[in-house]
Every structure is written in structure tokens, then in C-alpha cells.
Amino acid sequence: MTDAIIRTEGLYKSFGELQVLxxxxxxIRKGEVVSIIGPSGGGKSTFLRxxxxxxxxxxxxxxxxxxxxxxxKPNVRQLRQQMGMVFQNFNVFPxxxxxxxxxxxxxxEKKIPKQQAREQAMxxxxxxxxxxxxxxYPRKLSGGQKQRLAIVRxxxxxxxxxxxxxxxxxxxxxxxxxVLDVMKELAQEGMTMVVVTHEMGxxxxxxxxxxxxxxxxxxxxxxxxxxxxxxxHPRLKDFLSKVL
Amino acid sequence: xxxxxxxxxxxxPVYLSxxxxxLWISAVVVLIGTVLGMGVAAMRMSRIxxxxxxxxxxxxxxxxxxxxxxxYFFWLLLPKVMPFSLSDTQCIIVALVVNAxxxxxxxxxxxxxxxxxxxxxxxxxxxxxxxxxxxxxxLPQAVKNILPALCNxxxxxxxxxxxxxxxxxGELMTSFKTVQSATFLALESLIVVGVIYFTVNxxxxxxxxxxxxxxxxxx
Numbered sequence: 001m002t003d004a005i006i007r008t009e010g011l012y013k014s015f016g017e018l019q020v021l022x023x024x025x026x027x028i029r030k031g032e033v034v035s036i037i038g039p040s041g042g043g044k045s046t047f048l049r050x051x052x053x054x055x056x057x058x059x060x061x062x063x064x065x066x067x068x069x070x071x072x073k074p075n076v077r078q079l080r081q082q083m084g085m086v087f088q089n090f091n092v093f094p095x096x097x098x099x100x101x102x103x104x105x106x107x108x109e110k111k112i113p114k115q116q117a118r119e120q121a122m123x124x125x126x127x128x129x130x131x132x133x134x135x136x137y138p139r140k141l142s143g144g145q146k147q148r149l150a151i152v153r154x155x156x157x158x159x160x161x162x163x164x165x166x167x168x169x170x171x172x173x174x175x176x177x178x179v180l181d182v183m184k185e186l187a188q189e190g191m192t193m194v195v196v197t198h199e200m201g202x203x204x205x206x207x208x209x210x211x212x213x214x215x216x217x218x219x220x221x222x223x224x225x226x227x228x229x230x231x232x233h234p235r236l237k238d239f240l241s242k243v244l
Numbered sequence: 245x246x247x248x249x250x251x252x253x254x255x256x257p258v259y260l261s262x263x264x265x266x267l268w269i270s271a272v273v274v275l276i277g278t279v280l281g282m283g284v285a286a287m288r289m290s291r292i293x294x295x296x297x298x299x300x301x302x303x304x305x306x307x308x309x310x311x312x313x314x315x316y317f318f319w320l321l322l323p324k325v326m327p328f329s330l331s332d333t334q335c336i337i338v339a340l341v342v343n344a345x346x347x348x349x350x351x352x353x354x355x356x357x358x359x360x361x362x363x364x365x366x367x368x369x370x371x372x373x374x375x376x377x378x379x380x381x382x383l384p385q386a387v388k389n390i391l392p393a394l395c396n397x398x399x400x401x402x403x404x405x406x407x408x409x410x411x412x413x414g415e416l417m418t419s420f421k422t423v424q425s426a427t428f429l430a431l432e433s434l435i436v437v438g439v440i441y442f443t444v445n446x447x448x449x450x451x452x453x454x455x456x457x458x459x460x461x462x463x
Contacts, residue, residue, distance in 0.1 A: 054365055081371030091366035095384040104380060105370040150366075157370055 005030045005065055005161060005192055006051060012059030013046055020046045022216040023060065030160075033193045035203035035224075038213040039239055044196040047213065048163050051194065052083045065160075081109060084154025088166040090146040092138040098125065098149055099134040102156045110157065117156075124152045128182050144175030148182055155186075162186065164195040180206075200243055204228055212236045247432045255423045255433075262419030263440055269333070269415055270402045273340040277401070280341065281348030288353055299349070306346035312407050315339045319411060333413040340408070344401050351397060355390030356382060388459050395452040399445045406441075416440060 004027040013021040020043045028034055036044045049055040051062065053069060053076050062069040064079060093101050102121035106112045112120075125131050128148040130141075138146055147167055154162060164183065168176045180202055187193055187206050197203055203210050203224060210227040212220040212235075220233045228244075231237045252259070287299035306314065318339035322330050330338075359382050367377040409417030416437055423433040 052369060054368065077371045077373060079371075080369055083369075085366075085369035087362060087366060087369075089362050091360070091362035093363065093366070093381055095381070095388075105372055108376045108380070109371050109373065153366075153370060 003029055004063070006194070007063045008047075008050075008060060009062075010060035011047070011050060011057050011062065013043075013050060013055060014058045020216050021050070021057070024213075024216075024218050026211065026218065026221075028161075028192065028194060030192055031190045032209060033187045033191075033207045034195065034209050034211060035207035036194065036196045036211045036213055037198070037200070037203055037227075037239070038219075042214040043216040044213050045165050048085075048165050048194060048196050051161075051163060052080050052085055054085075077109070081105070081157050082159050083161045083163060084151075084157060084159035085163040086147070086150050086154055086165065086167045088169050090143070090150045090170070092141075092146050092149050092153065094138050096137075097134065098130060098136055098138060098141070101138065101149060102153050105153070106156050121152070121156055124155055125149075127185075128152055129178075142175060143171045144178045147171065147175075147179045151179075151182055151186075161192045161194065164193065164197070166196050166198065168197070168199055198243070200228070212239070214239070247429055248435060251423060251427060251429060251432055252436055255419075255426070258419045258422050259416070259436060259440060262414065262416040262422075262437075263444070265413065265415035265418070266402065266405050266441075266444070269337060269340070269405050269408065269413075270398075272337055273344050273401050273405070274398050276341045277344030277348050280345035281352055284345055284349035285352040285356070288349065289356070303346045303350060306343055311343055311404060312410065314343055315407055315410065318342070332411045333408075336408045336411055336413050340401070340404060343404070344397065347397055347400075348394070351390050351393045352386070355386040355393075358389045359385045388456075391452070391456045391459065395449060395456075398452070399449060402445055402448065403441065 006026075006028040008024055008026045011021055011024040012019070024043075024047055026047075036047065038044050046055055050057050051064075053074070057070060060070065064083070068074070069079060093104070096104065099118065099121055102124065103114070103117040106117045106120070107114055122131065122134060125134055128151065130145060130148055130152065133141060133145065133149075138149065141149065151162075151167075167183070168179050171179060176199070180199065183193070183195070183202070184206050195202070195207070205224070207224055209221060210224050211218055212227060212233070214235050220227065220231065220236050227236070228240065231240055284299050284302065287295040288303075290296060315336055319332065319335045322335045322338060363381055363385065364377070367381040372381070405415050406417035408415050409421060412418050412421070420433050420437040423436075424430045427433065
């Protein structure tokens with residue numbers, strides 16, 4: 001597939017003796033919203049973290065925009081500037097204000113003038129309802145606000161792909177909605193998104209495609225309708241019967 | 245008590261010059277020791293194995309030998325190996341710096357290690373360079389972690405300079421010896437020095453505590 005923005009081929013990852021990924025072949029097109037579902041410990045997060053090389057694959061290949069990342073000397077920093085990531089535990093920087101969290105990387109790495117970076121950051125913060133928090137430190141934010149900040153921090157680098165690693169799993173239930181709303185909006189704007197999630201509602205309604213991973217393998221993939229209405233693999237049937 | 249007051253009245257210039265010696269030697273040792281300590285911490289955390297080994301060996305040697313021995317060692321060694329002549333005081337400062345840097349490097353390393361793993365990943369995920377990540381994200385958080393331990397080390401350094409009196413380099417403990425031999429009032433002379441040490445370190449620890457609280461506010 002030539003129009004793939006991300007493609008993996010036979011991706012393997014082991015931690016010592018433990019084999020977490022056992023040959024994953026995935027191709028993601030520009031503008032696609034791909035949800036990855038499956039039981040815990042099935043390799044979903046590890047797969048996602050391999051895509052921006054937070055984990056180094058032990059075997060197989062990854063291409064991003066036609067460039068092989070698993071080659072000799074990939075430009076990891078440049079790659080990561082084009083691939084935003086949102087973590088389960090937010091990982092906002094507690095030692096700087098909300099605004100500085102957002103402007104840090106654009107100013108330092110993209111050499112965007114401070115004033116311009118601030119204006120762009122304020123526009124993004126306002127979009128996710130954090131405009132009035134710009135001067136606060138993150139410790140004053142709720143979990144949902146921290147996660148929205150983390151999304152904005154990644155967006156400020158104007159990435160081409162956004163990776164989400166269980167973005168709502170650490171949130172109190174009443175805050176899940178506000179984060180999912182931001183993600184839905186992003187999806188509607190055509191952002192390419194790869195989302196590891198336990199939110200079946202999101203996978204079903206927002207995603208274009210759902211991947212089901214278990215035991216380090218990609219066991220089934222298809223449209224949300226395929227996966228949720230006509231699951232084929234017994235592991236997927238079993239999984240869905242437990243979560244739905 | 246009268247004797248103590250008498251000593252202070254008569255010999256306060258000796259104590260003052262001793263206090264000055266202690267303060268400037270401590271300041272120099274803390275400053276250079278901290279800078280070197282950062283370097284050693286960087287070596288220990290480096291991906292280049294030989295650098296790890298060198299730093300490990302250095303820290304172990306310093307930790308497992310008495311500081312007085314280290315002072316003697318540099319006091320004996322440096323004049324032999326250096327092409328230019330060094331005063332006793334300079335030799336002792338080198339020894340104290342070498343000692344302090346080892347301990348400070350361990351404090352810095354543990355402070356950096358205590359920064360949440362997620363912070364490193366987040367910094368990497370937005371494409372920060374190694375230098376920017378350390379300077380803007382990791383070190384500012386590490387400094388808060390290590391401040392209490394660093395305070396202790398600074399106070400130890402001030403106290404450690406007293407060992408230099410063995411070589412009569414003119415710090416506070418030397419002034420005790422001077423006054424004692426002039427007056428034969430050993431205990432009284434010692435008490436004066438003790439009060440000065442206590443006051444200096446008490447003020448120092450209070451100042452550092454204020455600084456610590458300031459840093460916490462921004463968090």
C-alpha cells in the first residue's frame with residue numbers, strides 16, 4: 001500500500017525473555033482514525049510506543065511517510081516532532097505553566113518566535129477550554145484538564161499523526177467525556193490518529209478501523225461494524241462479550 | 245565564662261580570620277564540587293561504558309577511604325606531580341573538592357533518577373533534544389528532589405574544612421589551635437570555635453530551607 005503514512009511489517013518486540021509483539025503487520029492511511037482494542041498485556045501499548053520509537057523493536061520494519069525508521073540511523077527527533085503522543089498518565093511538565101508546557105517544544109525545536117508560539121498556544125488552549133488556565137501550574141488542573149493540556153502540547157508541534165495511549169484510562173469517569181470530545185473534534189478535522197483504548201464507544205463511533213490485538217498478535221481488523229457486529233475470531237468474541 | 249569572654253575579647257581577630265578561611269574555602273569547595281559533581285553524575289549515567297566505570301571507581305574510592313587520608317594524599321601527592329608549586333591550602337582545597345564532588349554526584353544522580361519516567365518519555369515524544377530535555381524538564385524537577393540532601397552535603401563540607409587544621413591552613417579550627425597554644429585554655433578556646441561553627445551552619449541550613457520552600461511554591 002503506497003498511500004500508507006505508517007506501515008509496519010513483521011514487527012517484533014521482546015523484553016528479555018518475554019515476547020510482547022510477535023509479528024505485527026499494519027498499514028495506516030493518512031486521515032484514518034485507527035482504534036486498537038484488546039485485553040491488557042496484549043501488546044497494544046508496546047506496539048504504539050514502537051511507532052515513535054519510544055521502544056526499539058527487536059525485529060521487523062516500520063515506515064513513516066515512506067522512510068524506514070528501523071534502518072541504521074533514523075532521525076528520531078524529527079520523527080517525533082511529526083508524531084504527537086498522549087499518555088495515560090498525562091505527563092504534563094509540573095515545573096512550568098500551562099502555556100509554557102505548550103510553547104516549549106515549538107520555541108526550542110522549531111525555532112518559532114516566542115510571541116507567535118504563544119499566540120498559537122493560546123488559540124489551541126482556548127479551543128479545548130483551557131484558555132483561562134494558561135498562567136496556572138498543572139498541579140491546579142483536574143485530570144481531564146491535564147489530559148487536554150497534554151493533547152494541546154502535542155498538537156502545538158503540528159504533527160501529522162497523533163498517538164493516544166489509553167488517554168482516558170487514568171481519568172475519573174466524569175472527565176472521560178471532555179477528553180473524548182477533544183479527540184472526536186480532532187478526528188473530524190482529518191487528523192491521522194492511532195488510539196489504544198478501552199472506550200468501545202469511541203472505537204465504534206469515531207474510528208474508521210478497529211484492530212484487535214491479543215497475545216502480541218493482530219488477530220482481527222476491520223470497520224467498527226465488522227468488529228463489533230460480526231466478530232470472527234473466538235478471542236475477539238470472548239473479549240467483546242466481557243467488555244460490552 | 246569569664247575566661248571565654250576574655251579569650252574572645254583578646255583573640256577575636258584570630259577567630260575572625262579563621263571564620264573567613266572556613267567560609268571562603270567552603271564556598272570554593274561547594275562551587276567547584278557541584279560543577280564537577282554534575283560532570284561525574286553525567287559520566288555515571290552516560291551510555292559510554294568506560295565513563296561509567298571510571299566514575300564508579302572514583303566514587304567508591306572516595307566513599308571507602310577516610311577524608312583525612314584523602315587530605316594527606318593530595319597534600320603529599322600534588323607537590324610531587326604538579327609542574328608549578330602549590331600552597332598547602334591549595335592542596336587541601338583540591339582534596340576537599342575531589343571528596344565533595346563524589347558525594348554531590350551521587351546526590352545529583354539519585355535526584356535525576358527520581359524524576360518520573362513519564363516525564364522523560366513526554367519530553368522525548370514532543371521531539372526535545374537531549375540537552376533541552378535535561379535543561380528544561382528533568383533538571384528543574386531533579387533540583388527540587390535533591391535540595392535537602394544537597395543542604396546536608398554543604399553543611400558537611402563546612403564541617404569537613406575543619407580537618408584542614410591538621411595542615412594549619414588557617415581556617416576556624418586552626419584558630420582554636422592558635423589560641424589554645426597562646427593561652428593554654430584549651431576547652432574555652434574550643435567552645436568559642438564550636439559556637440561559631442554552630443552559628444554558621446544553623447544560618448546556612450535556615451537559608452537553604454527558605455530557598456527550598458521558594459522552589460516548592462512554583463510547583
